[in-house]
Amino acid sequence: MVCADREPALWRPDLLPSTVILDAAPAGAGNAPPLDPDLWPHVLNDRLLSDGRHLVLGDEGGSHSLWLRETDRGKPLAYVVPRDDGIELRSRATQRLEQRLSGVSPDRCPGQFRPTHFQARRLTLLLRILDMLQGERQSRPSTHEIARQLVYPRLAIGRGAEWKASPERRRTQRLIEEARSFMNGRYRFLLKGKLAGATKTSGPK
Template structure:
């Protein structure tokens, strides 16, 4: 989320009280300004302050693109947090369940094995910890571990090749 100084015609009642968020996890400065990484129980929020006036007279910069609705939701949660009404920085669409986290980790691990030249047997052995990978070819051909390993490889490639954008959109 990017904060810019509000135009002078807006009456901004107060500056951002950084103590409402506690200490940032990270604070980075570069030629484009400062970025704060703020965390709560639901995840991290990256707030980019283009200059110091952005903290004194905050206005959210909202690009109108395919992610506009999600950015608007994040900005709304941020405003609620500033007013002491919200407890969650991440919108529901971005919160992952424990199952989704495990599945994504498994997919990324499968992609790494496949990317290093591994095949379905390697994915079954290393990612699924299946002993079916050690079976003879006839038994391996009909194995559920082989089918699952092939699915993991297919899904992991799709995830890495821009499928991750669905996650960011909350789909």
């Protein structure tokens, strides 16, 4: 099993705008210093593919995702920032990497995305709901079981007609729908630093 903290996923740059893209520096930029990622203290993931080298570099202030389109060692590189709807995030990620390469401390170069305590708890709850839903078909849990085990573990919830008419059932159903939509693509909002689009941020009801 691959541990996400030790070997994080490699995302396509169009899905993860915080990916820093580097390519061969154009003529006249010969003074650009070379970048050797092998000298980085913590390389969490490293794959050489047909379109270049994809890496995740560990850092105290948050990891850096890189796509090196030019893989020849020692050649000067230039940052490539596509002009699309992720340009602001791409620019911040590029600036942050450049600052770290220039010796700026991690505490002055924070990562792109940090959920609040409540947001992290809600995301964890959605993932736990998905884990329960992905069990064997014959043992898939009912809405009542999900509510009892995950959503309201400290609350004695009713059964039968009382449960069917309860606000706890309606909230659990909404969470199940949200978890499924998260699995079916909504998680991509997180990759773009848009937590509000990935999951609701209102408090518990």
